[in-house]
Amino acid sequence: MDSLPNEALTRQTGSVFRAHRPQSFTSLSHSGILLQDQSVRWHGREGCAGWARRCPRHEDWGHTNLKMLRQLLVGCAAAALLLCLLPCACGVDQEDAARYFVFSFEGPTLGWSTGGVHLDNPAVVYNIQRAVDVARDSVSSAKFYLQNLNGRAKIWMERAFDVDSSADYEVTVQYSLATADWDGVAPWTILTGVGPRAVSTVDELGIQGTTANRSSSDVGFLWVSKRYTFDAHSSSAGKVYIHIGVWGTTVATRVYYVDSVYISLKRR
Ligand SMILES: [Ca+2]
Numbered sequence: 114m115d116s117l118p119n120e121a122l123t124r125q126t127g128s129v130f131r132a133h134r135p136q137s138f139t140s141l142s143h144s145g146i147l148l149q150d151q152s153v154r155w156h157g158r159e160g161c162a163g164w165a166r167r168c169p170r171h172e173d174w175g176h177t178n179l180k181m182l183r184q185l186l187v188g189c190a191a192a193a194l195l196l197c198l199l200p201c202a203c204g205v206d207q208e209d210a211a212r213y214f215v216f217s218f219e220g221p222t223l224g225w226s227t228g229g230v231h232l233d234n235p236a237v238v239y240n241i242q243r244a245v246d247v248a249r250d251s252v253s254s255a256k257f258y259l260q261n262l263n264g265r266a267k268i269w270m271e272r273a274f275d276v277d278s279s280a281d282y283e284v285t286v287q288y289s290l291a292t293a294d295w296d297g298v299a300p301w302t303i304l305t306g307v308g309p310r311a312v313s314t315v316d317e318l319g320i321q322g323t324t325a326n327r328s329s330s331d332v333g334f335l336w337v338s339k340r341y342t343f344d345a346h347s348s349s350a351g352k353v354y355i356h357i358g359v360w361g362t363t364v365a366t367r368v369y370y371v372d373s374v375y376i377s378l379k380r381r
Contacts, residue, residue: 211379215374223272237259237263239259241255241258257270259368260366263364270356274352276378280347282353283381284307285379286343286355286375289337290338292325292369293367294326294367296328299363302322302362303359304319305321306355309345309353312356336372
């Protein structure tokens with residue numbers, strides 16, 4: 114298993130946070146489920162701030178008129194409504210034990226490494242690293258390059274996540290894939306899977322659908338959304354490993370991009 118190249122390590126960022134500690138909302142525009150969860154909290158926080166700014170200050174009461182009284186009543190009503198809604202929002206946090214991660218590949222790789230199998234006879238050329246060619250979110254993404262000389266190479270990026278030891282999880286992996294595989298070419302196969310250990314054999318790879326972008330003409334790269342849910346059992350060391358990659362099923366040289374990776378780990 115190789116680490117991502119140094120240039121990737123020094124330039125990549127990734128937005129990683131847990132649902133209970135939202136840190137940034139700017140990188141979430143393409144992470145469907147997480148966007149919904151975070152939007153609830155964002156609107157709640159913004160609502161508090163907006164009401165505080167509108168509420169009249171104490172020293173203004175010497176000039177109180179009907180308009181200000183109306184503003185005060187509106188502010189108090191808003192506060193009462195907010196107090197009613199706040200326990201509901203907090204309840205979502207408390208009841209949902211899932212952990213969420215988002216990777217946008219704008220900076221450090223944050224634990225992602227790369228790997229491959231069937232890389233010889235003849236030897237293939239491949240790399241997976243951060244690139245600014247295209248991006249679904251912000252300016253960069255993870256670029257997969259494969260000169261698939263043997264027509265069967267499989268390459269992926271992989272990351273370990275800390276969870277409870279020897280426990281069952283529902284794992285959701287969602288991301289955007291940029292692919293130029295239009296209807297006129299044979300698409301390759303997507304690899305996405307979860308396991309209690311790092312992938313070392315073909316049998317441990319998660320084989321999914323194709324890389325086709327469904328375009329009837331060659332229009333270059335198109336972003337397609339992918340979402341997979343797995344039942345996973347963590348290792349005794351408290352790890353689950355998630356991989357995302359491609360299986361080159363024809364002799365060809367191709368490039369793919371992955372961005373806006375969203376991962377949730379929910380204890381069953
Ligand atoms: Ca990005």
